[in-house]
Amino acid sequence: MESVVAHRLDAARVGRLATVSSDGHPHVVPCCFSLHGAILYSAVDAKPKSSFKLRRISNIEASHFASLLVDDYVEDWSLLWWIRVDGTARVLESGSEYDQAIELLVDKYEQYRRQRPPGPVIAIDITRWRAWPGPESWPSSS
Amino acid sequence: MESVVAHRLDAARVGRLATVSSDGHPHVVPCCFSLHGAILYSAVDAKPKSSFKLRRISNIEASHFASLLVDDYVEDWSLLWWIRVDGTARVLESGSEYDQAIELLVDKYEQYRRQRPPGPVIAIDITRWRAWPGPESWPSSS
Numbered sequence: 310m311e312s313v314v315a316h317r318l319d320a321a322r323v324g325r326l327a328t329v330s331s332d333g334h335p336h337v338v339p340c341c342f343s344l345h346g347a348i349l350y351s352a353v354d355a356k357p358k359s360s361f362k363l364r365r366i367s368n369i370e371a372s373h374f375a376s377l378l379v380d381d382y383v384e385d386w387s388l389l390w391w392i393r394v395d396g397t398a399r400v401l402e403s404g405s406e407y408d409q410a411i412e413l414l415v416d417k418y419e420q421y422r423r424q425r426p427p428g429p430v431i432a433i434d435i436t437r438w439r440a441w442p443g444p445e446s447w448p449s450s451s
Numbered sequence: 452m453e454s455v456v457a458h459r460l461d462a463a464r465v466g467r468l469a470t471v472s473s474d475g476h477p478h479v480v481p482c483c484f485s486l487h488g489a490i491l492y493s494a495v496d497a498k499p500k501s502s503f504k505l506r507r508i509s510n511i512e513a514s515h516f517a518s519l520l521v522d523d524y525v526e527d528w529s530l531l532w533w534i535r536v537d538g539t540a541r542v543l544e545s546g547s548e549y550d551q552a553i554e555l556l557v558d559k560y561e562q563y564r565r566q567r568p569p570g571p572v573i574a575i576d577i578t579r580w581r582a583w584p585g586p587e588s589w590p591s592s593s
Contacts, residue, residue, distance in 0.1 A: 322524055322526070323524035325467040325469075325479055325520060325522075325524075327469040327477035327479035327518075329471050329476070329477045332476065333471055333514055333516060334476055334516045334537065335469035335470055335472070335478075335479075335516055335517060335518045335537075336469065336477075336518060337467055337469035337477075337479055337518050337519075337535065338520065338533065338535070339520065339522040339524065339531075339533055347510070360532065360581065372475055374475060374477055375477065375478045376469075376476070376477045376478060376479050377479075378467055378479040378480065378481065379554050380465075380467075380481040380547055381513040382464055382465035382481065384464070384562070386562050389481075391480070391481055393479065393480075395477075403484055412515075420526070420528050
């Protein structure tokens with residue numbers, strides 16, 4: 310993918326992660342993330358959750374497919390854009406890739422430096438990038 | 452649902468709509484919307500699209516399930532919140548409900564007053580509301 314798209318994706322502070330439940334229902338949550346080449350990492354952090362076993366985790370265990378969207382809403386609709394990555398997701402509980410992912414997230418978010426994410430990490434192996442409109446339409450300053 | 456949650460949902464200018472393709476892949480796009488009781492309307496508008504037949508439409512025709520998320524990212528994570536509605540979606544091409552939905556969208560978005568959305572309308576019949584954290588945690592000023 311064009312590096313300008315990857316750069317803009319990784320610069321975003323929040324994404325919206327979509328997964329699918331075992332019975333075919335969509336699920337979408339906001340999440341923090343960090344991009345590393347063609348892999349996107351997101352951690353289950355210490356923000357209070359309604360249950361220990363998060364639906365995003367059980368969905369990924371059930372169906373593996375995941376999609377993450379980044380966009381920036383502004384009232385001047387001529388400036389709207391979004392980037393979406395689709396891929397297959399894995400849940401990491403420990404190990405060297407888990408440790409590396411946590412380091413990437415801690416590097417990106419100073420909030421994680423104060424409280425490291427204790428939960429599992431979601432790794433999305435990106436298989437498709439979509440950018441709307443194409444990056445050729447983007448202001449060169451952004 | 453508590454009216455404070457419905458009010459905050461409808462006050463949001465953008466949502467992220469998740470659907471599922473016929474082969475079980477999640478899909479997520481930003482969209483404008485308007486809430487009307489327990490139905491949420493979103494229109495395919497005149498912003499340039501990559502194809503005439505949008506994936507969100509073919510997904511809804513295939514699986515009906517839809518989920519829309521509203522959130523507001525801020526760096527003070529103690530202030531984060533999101534609202535999500537899940538439901539079954541219908542595609543409206545014309546008729547009185549279509550006309551009413553367009554009016555609601557035109558009322559909410561002055562951008563639509565300049566250019567009415569020409570495309571079909573997605574109607575989500577909401578079956579479940581989720582708010583995180585619970586609205587009892589929300590600042591009373593918001």
